[in-house]
Amino acid sequence: MLKVRSLVLGMMIVMLSGAWTVSWAVEDPGDTSEKAPATTHAVDHDWTQLDDDEEELIVWDPIEPVNRGIFWFNDKLYFYLLKPVARGYRVVIPEPARESVGNFFHNLATPVRVLNSLLQLKGREAVDETLKCIFNSTFGLAGLFDLGVGLPANKDGEDFGQTLGHYGTPPGFYLVIPVFGPSNTRDAIGLVGDTLTNPVTSPFYCKLKPIEVVGLQAFDKVNELSLDKDTYEAIKKDSLDPYLFVRNAYMQNRAAKIGK
Numbered sequence: 672m673l674k675v676r677s678l679v680l681g682m683m684i685v686m687l688s689g690a691w692t693v694s695w696a697v698e699d700p701g702d703t704s705e706k707a708p709a710t711t712h713a714v715d716h717d718w719t720q721l722d723d724d725e726e727e728l729i730v731w732d733p734i735e736p737v738n739r740g741i742f743w744f745n746d747k748l749y750f751y752l753l754k755p756v757a758r759g760y761r762v763v764i765p766e767p768a769r770e771s772v773g774n775f776f777h778n779l780a781t782p783v784r785v786l787n788s789l790l791q792l793k794g795r796e797a798v799d800e801t802l803k804c805i806f807n808s809t810f811g812l813a814g815l816f817d818l819g820v821g822l823p824a825n826k827d828g829e830d831f832g833q834t835l836g837h838y839g840t841p842p843g844f845y846l847v848i849p850v851f852g853p854s855n856t857r858d859a860i861g862l863v864g865d866t867l868t869n870p871v872t873s874p875f876y877c878k879l880k881p882i883e884v885v886g887l888q889a890f891d892k893v894n895e896l897s898l899d900k901d902t903y904e905a906i907k908k909d910s911l912d913p914y915l916f917v918r919n920a921y922m923q924n925r926a927a928k929i930g931k
Contacts, residue, residue: 705858730922731844738847742914745852749903769897771815774873776891778807778814783868784828790838791829800828831868832861836929845918853921 732738761769781804788797803816811818835857836842843856854862870876871887879887910916 728919728920728922728926730920731842733844738918739914741847741849742917744849745847746913748850753893753896757893757899760893761897763796764897766898769894772808772891772894773898774811774817775814776894778804778811778817779868779871782870783830786868787829787831787834788836793829796829804830810880828863830927831864832858833865833929835861836925842922842925845922853917855922855925858925 761860781800785797785800785804788794788800807814807818810816840857842858846854846856846859848854848859852861865877866872871879872884906916907913
């Protein structure tokens with residue numbers, strides 16, 4: 672029974688550990704709509720916005736029926752559990768405090784961004800991320816406040832999926848992961864590397880118990896959702912097929928990030 676519980680908790684950790692990788696949707700600074708179920712921090716490019724000037728991608732989706740089933744499950748999980756909890760949390764905790772929580776978890780994930788910047792030979796980005804982490808960890812009270820003035824405000828950064836793509840690894844086929852959301856085979860493999868590098872989920876840093884890791888990751892996700900403005904609701908309202916919209920937007924955005 673103990674082995675079964677450990678396996679389940681391990682799977683939950685992987686599902687919830689994409690805090691720096693991708694989100695179901697991300698907030699556009701100029702948009703007042705709210706994003707969909709997210710497992711990552713806000714990024715500098717809203718992948719829910721399809722760019723007309725970008726070449727349309729051909730998405731390989733051989734297990735579409737399975738993906739649609741998981742998409743349906745994630746949709747119900749969002750509307751009936753995650754979003755209600757996030758709304759209640761939003762009522763209790765003021766927005767400045769919730770933003771500080773997001774800053775803390777983003778700062779904590781700096782090793783992922785620094786390592787992948789180095790692996791892609793992006794030395795300037797690695798230095799910027801390191802300096803910003805040092806500055807925020809000290810003067811920003813353990814990262815609660817983002818005081819990286821003068822440094823690039825890239826809330827996304829590099830991850831292992833992007834590193835694999837940087838060196839020519841194809842995306843493979845499209846995947847929808849329970850709880851986590853849209854992905855592909857390359858990014859799913861990269862997620863393992865991200866999990867091993869992030870201080871919260873890695874067995875080489877704090878060495879937290881599985882239940883503690885799941886709790887911290889769940890708290891991070893609820894906090895992130897509490898800062899939403901209903902982007903996913905807008906997608907469902909305006910899209911004839913939300914599954915196709917999310918799939919195409921995700922794949923296009925990942926291609927754009929790797930191409931930078």
